[in-house]
Amino acid sequence: MIGIPKKYLLWFAHEHVDFRIAEIESICEMYDIKVTTILRPDEYPYWIIESDSEDAVKKIASRSISLRSCIELWGDGGSHEDLHRSLKEYPQGNMRLHLNNEKSFKVIVETFCKHFSQDEKIKKIESFSYLPIEGPVNLRNPDTALMYIEYYGLDPNTIPDKPYHLFFGRLVADGQRQLIRKLSLKTRNFIGNTSMDPQLSLIMANQAQVKNGDLILDPFVGSGSLLVAASQFGGYTLGTDIDYLMLHARTRPSRISQKTRGKDESIASNMKQYGTSSYYIDVLVTDFSLPVWRSDMRVDAIITDPPYGIREATERVGTIKRQPVIDQHQVASHIPSKIDYGLPQMFVDLLSFAANHLCINGRLVCWFPLFREHYADEQLPSHPCLQLIANSEQILSTYTSRRLLTYKKIRDPQDDDPIDDSNVLDFRVRYFGHGDETRKERRMKRAEQRAKNKENWEKNIKSKTAR
Amino acid sequence: MKLLTHNMLTSKCLKGVTVGYPLAIVAKDIKVSEVDFNSEFIARIIPKLDWATLWKAAESIGHVGELPQTLVEDFEENEDFLKKVHHILLEVEVINGDLLCPESGRKFPINDGIPNMLLNEDEV
Numbered sequence: 166m167i168g169i170p171k172k173y174l175l176w177f178a179h180e181h182v183d184f185r186i187a188e189i190e191s192i193c194e195m196y197d198i199k200v201t202t203i204l205r206p207d208e209y210p211y212w213i214i215e216s217d218s219e220d221a222v223k224k225i226a227s228r229s230i231s232l233r234s235c236i237e238l239w240g241d242g243g244s245h246e247d248l249h250r251s252l253k254e255y256p257q258g259n260m261r262l263h264l265n266n267e268k269s270f271k272v273i274v275e276t277f278c279k280h281f282s283q284d285e286k287i288k289k290i291e292s293f294s295y296l297p298i299e300g301p302v303n304l305r306n307p308d309t310a311l312m313y314i315e316y317y318g319l320d321p322n323t324i325p326d327k328p329y330h331l332f333f334g335r336l337v338a339d340g341q342r343q344l345i346r347k348l349s350l351k352t353r354n355f356i357g358n359t360s361m362d363p364q365l366s367l368i369m370a371n372q373a374q375v376k377n378g379d380l381i382l383d384p385f386v387g388s389g390s391l392l393v394a395a396s397q398f399g400g401y402t403l404g405t406d407i408d409y410l411m412l413h414a415r416t417r418p419s420r421i422s423q424k425t426r427g428k429d430e431s432i433a434s435n436m437k438q439y440g441t442s443s444y445y446i447d448v449l450v451t452d453f454s455l456p457v458w459r460s461d462m463r464v465d466a467i468i469t470d471p472p473y474g475i476r477e478a479t480e481r482v483g484t485i486k487r488q489p490v491i492d493q494h495q496v497a498s499h500i501p502s503k504i505d506y507g508l509p510q511m512f513v514d515l516l517s518f519a520a521n522h523l524c525i526n527g528r529l530v531c532w533f534p535l536f537r538e539h540y541a542d543e544q545l546p547s548h549p550c551l552q553l554i555a556n557s558e559q560i561l562s563t564y565t566s567r568r569l570l571t572y573k574k575i576r577d578p579q580d581d582d583p584i585d586d587s588n589v590l591d592f593r594v595r596y597f598g599h600g601d602e603t604r605k606e607r608r609m610k611r612a613e614q615r616a617k618n619k620e621n622w623e624k625n626i627k628s629k630t631a632r
Numbered sequence: 633m634k635l636l637t638h639n640m641l642t643s644k645c646l647k648g649v650t651v652g653y654p655l656a657i658v659a660k661d662i663k664v665s666e667v668d669f670n671s672e673f674i675a676r677i678i679p680k681l682d683w684a685t686l687w688k689a690a691e692s693i694g695h696v697g698e699l700p701q702t703l704v705e706d707f708e709e710n711e712d713f714l715k716k717v718h719h720i721l722l723e724v725e726v727i728n729g730d731l732l733c734p735e736s737g738r739k740f741p742i743n744d745g746i747p748n749m750l751l752n753e754d755e756v
């Protein structure tokens with residue numbers, strides 16, 4: 166359906182603002198959609214774009230988690246007068262396609278940052294009486310849903326009398342925010358302490374451009390939240406984790422109200438709950454620092470949230486003993502000892518793994534923890550085969566944040582590629598500080614800090630995910 | 633563990649093991665369940681498989697059925713064939729058993745469908 170370009174309003178949820186542009190760009194690239202941006206204020210929950218294809222706009226809406234609705238824009242302005250003037254200038258012929266005596270309709274009124282009663286909203290609708298509305302009202306399932314939006318800014322403490330911007334148009338499609346509710350952790354069969362909230366998990370799947378029939382891997386899979394999200398978009402999912410008890414759902418239950426784990430708790434059971442069992446391949450207990458996959462194994466995307474060493478240990482199998490000996494009779498029941506797996510090394514491993522195992526153009530989408538004060542772009546992990554294409558921040562506390570990094574594999578690794586591990590600062594070293602204290606002092610201080618940080622972190626995560 | 637995973641898996645993490653492929657399967661329990669057929673996925677995954685390994689693995693656990701020993705040509709359009717591959721890759725699952733390293737004989741247990749590839753600290 167290629168036609169003359171039309172204006173569309175993208176109306177967003179005011180949440181995870183820093184992730185918006187990256188998400189829409191990622192979706193447009195995935196579907197090879199080109200739109201022209203007319204207006205894209207940094208912080209405001211709306212953009213105006215131009216496109217000659219309604220199908221293209223619908224495709225964006227069919228994937229976007231940040232997007233609430235997409236509207237064919239018939240008029241807008243900075244005052245009521247401007248809005249009505251622009252609406253009256255809109256070609257009647259275009260309106261008539263959707264407004265005539267055969268089309269049932271409804272009008273949705275949305276006010277951003279200011280509350281109005283139902284009666285007040287109906288009054289607002291009456292100001293549009295000059296529109297050629299002839300069909301019957303149908304609130305449930307109208308042929309045409311019209312949308313009127315008044316935008317009162319972002320600051321709930323200084324709400325103006327009159328809206329800053331007003332929009333009117335025809336609803337084309339809603340975004341995918343219903344998936345956030347569908348995948349809620351509150352009703353999910355199996356969750357862990359570090360389960361990623363559904364909204365961010367789904368955004369990650371979009372950053373990874375997960376498509377029907379893609380092979381997706383999460384090497385730090387935990388309770389599998391990222392695989393659940395990827396499977397919603399047709400990704401076939403594989404996961405690995407070092408924690409045997411986690412994959413077998415034998416860790417302490419993560420819900421306070423729950424005393425013991427259910428018998429059928431597992432990542433597989435979550436997939437079943439959401440009707441995506443067919444997209445679940447396997448999870449395996451493995452240590453990421455050691456190779457288990459065939460060297461020519463290729464995946465379409467790697468989506469992961471590596472351990473930061475705050476809520477869970479960053480560790481790998483190993484020992485500092487020079488010649489470890491395990492008695493024969495202990496071998497079967499032996500739980501391997503673990504050594505610290507430094508964050509910088511882990512990211513070097515992760516990027517090099519991605520460079521080796523992604524298809525060309527395949528994406529690595531991962532979280533990277535940061536001490537905000539010390540942030541600099543150059544600090545981010547890098548690899549000659551991977552191009553950083555998006556970097557969105559989620560602030561966790563005054564001092565800390567995590568960034569969602571999206572890399573695209575641009576070429577296969579060569580033997581003489583330089584290994585660059587110098588610029589990744591160990592988050593925890595910075596996080597816990599280090600001075601000239603004795604080792605013992607430092608250890609005690611760290612233990613205290615760790616406990617405090619953990620508490621803050623959890624509080625933060627909770628308030629971040631509760632919304 | 634599905635045979636798709638088995639096809640990608642090695643034991644090269646073991647000290648002294650260089651290839652570690654393919655792993656032998658000792659299956660104690662096998663489950664066969666129905667999985668939605670997605671011809672696009674199967675057609676895309678076939679070129680990534682080691683066919684001989686898949687066939688041998690299927691045979692060793694008694695599920696080779698009518699799977700041809702060599703990969704057929706022009707499989708993209710051959711729905712009948714794609715369905716057979718779909719079945720062996722995704723519908724047959726080893727629930728309990730062991731994977732064996734072809735070089736060292738080291739056992740990796742599979743419990744409740746989940747292979748445990750972890751090593752002891754003296755093996756890395």
Ligand SMILES: C[S@@+](CC[C@H](N)C(=O)[O-])C[C@H]1O[C@@H](n2cnc3c(N)ncnc32)[C@H](O)[C@@H]1O
Nearest residue numbers: 359360361385387388390406407408452453472
């Ligand atoms: C932040 S959590 C991932 C949470 C996951 N996204 C979820 O939704 O539950 C990080 C995971 O990495 C695992 N892990 C830590 N060190 C590892 C290693 N060396 N190899 C593999 N997994 C490891 C931990 O057991 C933990 O489950």
